[in-house]
Amino acid sequence: MSTALAKPAAQQPKSGKPARRRLTLAEWMLVIAGVLVLVSAVRLITGAHGITAVGQTSAALRLAVPIGLAGLGGLWAERAGVINIGLEGMLILGTWFGAWAGVQWGPWAGVVMGIVGGALGGLLHAIATVTFGVNHIVSGVAINILAVGATRYLSSFTFAEMEGGTSKQSPPIEPIGQITVPGVSDALATLNAKHWFVVSDVAGLLGGLVTSLSLLTIVAIAMIPLSRWVLWHTGFGLRLRSCGENPIAAETLGVNVYKYKYIAVMISGGFAGMGGAFLAEVASNIYLEGQTGGRGYIGLAAMIFGNWMPGGLALGAGLFGYTDSLNLRGGGQNVHALLLLLAILLVLATAWAVYRKKYLTGAVSAVVGLVLFVWYASVDEVPSQFVSAAPYVATLLVLAMSAQRLRMPKANGKAYRKGEGK
Incomplete structure (x- = not known):
């Protein structure tokens, strides 16, 4: 089956554009080394040592995990x-079911029920979109509204x-x-506190991974390589992905497209539910209305x-989690330092765009970089209002800058009815 499904993709006609070469591990x-050097230089110039602190x-x-689990879903x-x-x-749904079970039977029962709650939302979405052909966006928005009310x-x-609870928490x-990790955590914290070039930054980044690490965080991180292995290195994953690329061709090869779509959407809801349980049990220790x-x-x-x-999803979740943590830790000075970092990165992006003869992209990067540099030079600390908005601004900027290189599954969001391939 896997060989049969792999052939159509290989036989697809090539477009006129050359295929984008993927970076090797060494590259x-x-x-990564270049980014670390740049971050360390900005930290020393600005004195904002908190940008690579262990606590940061x-x-x-902690803030990236629920974002990453939702994205994985x-x-x-x-x-x-x-x-x-x-x-x-x-x-x-994951936050509510996780808290409800966690209060009564303990935190791990809460995790399991959070997954179940999210999977129930996924099942509802699958019934609406796969069985009844409801528009995927409409169904998703309806589930968001229904979850709040329910x-x-x-x-x-x-x-x-319950004692200690209210209708909202x-x-x-x-x-x-x-x-x-005993010994290692203290040693890395000591190195980080010395503020050495690059060495202290690496110590701060590694220290955050071995200090007060929740067991659920370890489970969540493990889901990233596990998902990659299942989706790209198993026959099950190949059949599932074929449903998103060409469900009609998959059906002709004997794949039960409905079954795989149902499984995928329920797993999707389960991952989101785990993220909700994480919010209720690790990021805080209560369910609170609106905490997502x-x-x-x-x-x-x-x-x-x-x-x-x-892998790219994990990188994006880490980026958004980091910008969110700046707000949590009162990072006005840190965000101010990051303005300089972004300005330098945009200068590099401008040079790269000019080298590739993409002059419009280069011009836009240069203008935005200049604006950020002027902003950095004209203020000593970024207002708290902008710090609060940093995660959402970062989301918009990243999506805008990455839009040209995206390639979603070909049949994503398209209606499919059983029997079309016969």
Whole structure:
């Protein structure tokens, strides 16, 4: 089956444009090293040592996990050809079901029920879009609205009746265990506090990964390589992705397209539900109405930024989690330093665009870079209002800059009816 499905893709006619070459591992390592050197130089110039502090990295990771899980859910659904705008609603269901079970039976029961709650939202989305052919956007928006109303109604006679709870929040939930690597964590924190060039920055980034790390965070991070292996290295994954590329061809080869779409969308909801449980049990220790804060939509943006690939998605989630953590830690000075970093990156982007003879792109990059540099030079600290908006501004900027290189599954969002391939 896998060989048969692989042939049509290889036989597709080539377009006139040359295929984009992927960077090798060595090239990626050079890019990462270059970014670290640049970040370290900006930190020393501005004195904003908090941008690579252990606490900043730890907070960024904690905030990136629910975004990454929501984005991973979107990846599974859209690789099977179903657009999942309902990720926000599935996150909300995950927070409520996770808190409800967590209060009564413990945090891990809450995680399981959060996954179940999100999967139920995914099942509803699959019924609407796959079975009844409802527009995917309409169905997703309806699930987002329904999730808000359903959890508000359920809270009124569950949490409101519990000691320490109200109709808008749950009682405290027992925390999930955390681990800190003894010796290593302290050594990295010490190195980070010395503010050495590059060395302290690397120590800060690694220190955030070994200090007060939730066990659920480890599980969530493991889902990224696991999803890549399942989707790209198994027959199941190949059949699922064929449903998002060409469901009619997949049907002619014996693939039950409906079944794979249902499975993908329910897994999608399960990942979003896990992200919701993380918000209720790790990011905080209670369910609070409105605590998702649009992370389902940002997760969808991370998935698009990552070009529907797990690795790129993780990078996007990390970026958005980092900008969100700046607000959490009162990062006016840090955001001010990042203005200089962005201005330098845009100068480099301008040079690259000119080298590739994309003069319009280069001109836009140059103008934006100049504006950011003037802003950096004219103020000593960015206003708190902009710090609060930083995650959403970053989302828009990243999507705008990555729009030209995106390639979503060909049949994503398109209607499919069983029997079309016969």
